[in-house]
Each structure stands twice: as structure tokens, then as C-alpha cells.
Amino acid sequence: MEGELVVSAPGGEYAVIVGRGTYAEALPGILSRLDPGGLAVVSHPSILELHGNRLREALEPKGAPWGEPLWFAFPEGEENKNLRTLEEGYRFLLREGFTREGVILAFGGGVVGDLAGFLAATYMRGVRYLQLPTTLMAMVDSSIGGKVGVDLPEGKNAVGTFWQPEAVLADLELLDTLPRRELLGGLAEVAKYGFLYDADILEEMEGWPGGVPPSGYDLGGLVFRCAAHKARVVERDERDLFGERALLNYGHTFGHALESSTGYRLLRHGEAVALGMLMAARLSELAGLAEADLWGKHRKVLFPLLGYVRPPEDIDTGKILSAMEADKKRGRALRFVLLARWQNPRLVESPPGVLVERAVGEVLAEWRRWGEA
Numbered sequence: 257m258e259g260e261l262v263v264s265a266p267g268g269e270y271a272v273i274v275g276r277g278t279y280a281e282a283l284p285g286i287l288s289r290l291d292p293g294g295l296a297v298v299s300h301p302s303i304l305e306l307h308g309n310r311l312r313e314a315l316e317p318k319g320a321p322w323g324e325p326l327w328f329a330f331p332e333g334e335e336n337k338n339l340r341t342l343e344e345g346y347r348f349l350l351r352e353g354f355t356r357e358g359v360i361l362a363f364g365g366g367v368v369g370d371l372a373g374f375l376a377a378t379y380m381r382g383v384r385y386l387q388l389p390t391t392l393m394a395m396v397d398s399s400i401g402g403k404v405g406v407d408l409p410e411g412k413n414a415v416g417t418f419w420q421p422e423a424v425l426a427d428l429e430l431l432d433t434l435p436r437r438e439l440l441g442g443l444a445e446v447a448k449y450g451f452l453y454d455a456d457i458l459e460e461m462e463g464w465p466g467g468v469p470p471s472g473y474d475l476g477g478l479v480f481r482c483a484a485h486k487a488r489v490v491e492r493d494e495r496d497l498f499g500e501r502a503l504l505n506y507g508h509t510f511g512h513a514l515e516s517s518t519g520y521r522l523l524r525h526g527e528a529v530a531l532g533m534l535m536a537a538r539l540s541e542l543a544g545l546a547e548a549d550l551w552g553k554h555r556k557v558l559f560p561l562l563g564y565v566r567p568p569e570d571i572d573t574g575k576i577l578s579a580m581e582a583d584k585k586r587g588r589a590l591r592f593v594l595l596a597r598w599q600n601p602r603l604v605e606s607p608p609g610v611l612v613e614r615a616v617g618e619v620l621a622e623w624r625r626w627g628e629a
Contacts, residue, residue, distance in 0.1 A: 258428070258480045259274055259275070259480050260272065260274070261480075261484055263401075263420075263487045265490050266494055267418055267419070267420040267494055270420060270424065271423050272400060272426070272487060273423065273426065274426045274476060274479050275426075275427070275476065276429050277427065277429060278428075279313075279388070279425060282425055283315070283386075284315075284317045286386070286423050287315075290359055292384070293357030293358050294326070294354055294355065295361060296325065296326040296327075296328060296349060296358060297325050297326065297327050297360075297361045298329075298360060298362055298363065298364070298368060298372035298375065299327070299328075299329050300329055300330065300331065300367075300368060303363060303364050303368070304327065304329055307433075310429070311361075311363060311388070325361070326348075326354060328344075328345055332367070333520075334367055334407065334520045335407075336367070337367045337407050338406050338407055339408070341371060342374065342375060345371070345375045346375070354379075355380070356380045356383055358384075359383065359386065359422070360375060360376040360379075360383060360384070360385040361385065361386050362376075363388045363390065364390050364391075364394070365393065365398075365438075369389060369394055369398050369399050369404070370405055370406065371404075372385065373387070373402070373404030373419055373421070374415075374417065376419060377417050382419070384422050386422055387425070389425075389426055391434060392439055392445070392479070393445045393525065395426040395483070396446055396478075396479055396486070397445045397504075399421075400490065401420075401494070402418045402419050402420035402494070404418070404419050412515070420494075424483075428476050436563065437524065437564075437565070438526075440560075440561045440562070441525065441526025442526055443469070443561050444529050444530035444561050445482070446478050446482055447461060447558060448506050448507065448533065449482045451506060451537075452485075452503060452599060452601050454481060454599070455598060457481060457482070458557060458598075460478070466560060467559070467560025468560050486504070499603055502593065503603070506593040507529045507532030507533030507534075508593075509580070509592050510533075511525070511530075512528070513532075513579035513580045514532060514571075515528045516579045517578070517579040518568055523565070526561075527565055530558045530561050531623065533554060534554050534559075534622075536593060536594055536595070536615075537550045537551045538551045539612060539615040540594040540596070542611045542614060543607055543608075545595065545602070545604075546595050546597060559623075562623070562626075566627040567623050571620070572620070573613060573620060577616065589605055591604070591605045592604050592607060
């Protein structure tokens with residue numbers, strides 16, 4: 257195993273275990289301790305097809321008292337993280353006689369983790385659950401910290417709560433089959449922790465040939481470092497009351513606008529966040545907070561992670577700014593995480609609109625030039 261750390265938050269204390277084969281080694285013992293009255297796995301069909309057998313084997317040790325798990329699978333895509341899918345989950349559990357003594361297993365990436373966690377938090381006023389992340393992004397970020405919820409047409413993660421898991425098991429073997437695009441998107445979240453907290457992460461990423469990890473590269477160390485940073489932030493500001501946890505949204509104000517302005521279909525979350533961090537870095541420079549080398553280093557680390565994703569023809573500065581304005585009209589203050597210098601983030605509300613527009617336009621133009629090279 258790469259290692260184990262403990263998250264000690266007001267909402268619960270739990271282990272985050274990172275390593276190869278964590279399901280086989282750790283999952284039976286955790287379930288024995290929890291002594292569940294039943295199990296329900298929430299996932300996507302494609303994930304079950306790829307990794308379901310590995311999980312089934314871990315859930316079927318000789319004499320296991322929890323019985324045959326229930327399996328609830330829903331279609332992939334952010335557009336399916338909604339109240340309709342949530343209701344289907346409630347009704348499925350009720351039909352199958354799932355009780356408050358049961359444990360839900362969130363077996364997937366960020367969409368599965370968010371929805372399954374909210375399902376656990378609200379079914380029969382709350383049941384226990386485990387996070388079993390299957391993507392790099394979920395392993396380093398979304399599976400830790402207890403933020404769970406679903407989207408509404410009017411906004412992403414508009415309905416949700418904080419509900420800490422009983423444990424997080426990051427089995428690195430699942431990354432071996434991760435599509436290249438999904439892997440690169442997850443590395444954008446890894447880079448985020450480098451920009452915010454950890455210069456050594458950036459140094460390691462800058463040393464990769466061509467800006468991407470070589471074949472067979474062991475990501476375990478990076479996963480553990482990022483998980484440790486996330487854990488410490490959650491411990492200090494579990495419910496985002498003091499502003500520290502909000503710093504983890506570096507690049508996300510721009511990124512969410514990019515996602516919504518392209519219909520949540522053309523850009524993966526990690527790709528949108530990568531572009532959002534580029535825009536935030538440029539805005540940091542334009543606002544006079546940071547020195548001029550900030551954007552350059554962001555470009556070196558982040559543009560290679562966009563892989564072969566090219567700018568959609570119809571995306572432009574106006575659409576992105578309109579998406580931000582729509583959020584503002586819904587009562588959401590436009591709050592940006594900017595960098596005063598490396599590993600020194602700060603929250604800035606409502607910077608001059610002309611600077612925001614310029615940062616968006618310059619990054620889009622650079623993205624197009626990079627794509628044509």
C-alpha cells in the first residue's frame with residue numbers, strides 16, 4: 257500500500273487508504289467492523305463491466321455476514337446527477353428492503369460519489385457509506401471531505417449536504433484501465449494542489465517528457481500527497497465556513513462557466529478546471545497580485561493535460577461571461593480564488609469585469625493557438 261491517513265472532521269473520523277489492491281486487503285476488514293445489515297453498490301454500468309468482478313470478489317469472503325449486495329447502476333454523465341436519478345435510487349432501495357443498518361458503496365468517479373453520498377445522507381434520514389473512487393480526480397479530491405449532492409437545471413450541485421464517509425479506499429489498480437483523457441483531466445486536479453500548496457508536485461509534473469506521465473508511471477505518491485492536503489483542509493474547515501475550503505475551488509469559477517456554456521458535454525470537468533486555472537492565473541497577473549511568470553508556468557503544466565481537446569467552434573468569451581452572469585443573478589457572488597504568488601492563494605470577490613473578460617479572452621486565444629500547433 258502507498259499509505260493510510262486519517263481525516264478527523266467534526267462530521268466523522270475515517271481512514272483514506274491509498275494503494276494497489278486495497279479492495280482485497282482492506283475492504284473485508286472495514287465491512288466486518290461496520291457489521292452492515294446489507295450492502296448496496298451505486299455505480300455506472302461501464303464501471304461494473306470493467307471493475308465489478310474485482311469488487312465482487314472482495315465482497316464475498318468466506319462466511320461474510322452481509323449477504324449478496326444490491327447493485328444500482330445509472331447512466332454516466334453529469335446530466336444524470338439529478339433528482340430523477342436520486343428518486344430512482346430511493347425507490348430501488350425501498351423495493352429491495354434496504355434498511356438503516358445497511359451500507360452504501362459509492363463505486364465510481366465524482367458523479368457517482370456525489371449522488372451516492374447524497375443518497376446515503378438522505379435515505380431513511382441517513383445511512384453509512386464508503387467511497388470507492390475509480391478515477392484519479394475522485395481519488396485526489398471529490399471522494400474526500402463529505403460534500404455530496406446533485407444538480408438542478410439552474411445550477412451544479414444546487415442540492416446537497418455534508419455527509420462524511422466511513423472510509424475512502426483508493427485502489428490504484430483501477431487507474432490502469434482509465435481512459436487517457438480521463439487520466440489527464442484528473443491530473444489537472446493534482447496540479448491544483450501543486451499551485452495551492454505543494455511546489456514539489458509541480459516540480460514532478462514539470463519533469464514529465466512532453467508534460468504528461470510516461471507509460472507505467474506510478475501515480476500512488478501523487479495521489480497520497482493530494483489526499484493528505486485535502487484531508488487537512490477538511491479538518492480545519494469541514495463545512496466551508498471560514499474560507500479555507502473555498503480555496504480548493506481554484507479555477508472552478510471559470511471552470512463551471514466553461515462547463516455550463518458548453519452544455520456539460522464537450523469538456524470534462526478536469527479539462528474545464530485546467531482552463532479555469534489558466535484564466536485565474538492570468539487574472540491574478542492582470543489584477544496586480546502576482547508576478548508575470550505565473551501564467552507561463554501554468555501554461556507549461558496545464559496545456560499538455562488538455563490532450564487532443566480542441567476549442568469548440570462556438571465557444572467564445574461572451575458565452576462564458578454570460579454563464580458567470582447567470583450565476584450572479586441566482587444570488588451567487590462571483591468569488592475567485594487567485595494566487596498572490598506560488599502556494600499563496602486568496603479569495604477575491606468581484607474583480608473588475610474588464611480584467612475578467614481579458615483573462616478569459618487571452619486564454620481562449622492561447623488555447624486555439626496551442627491546438628493549431
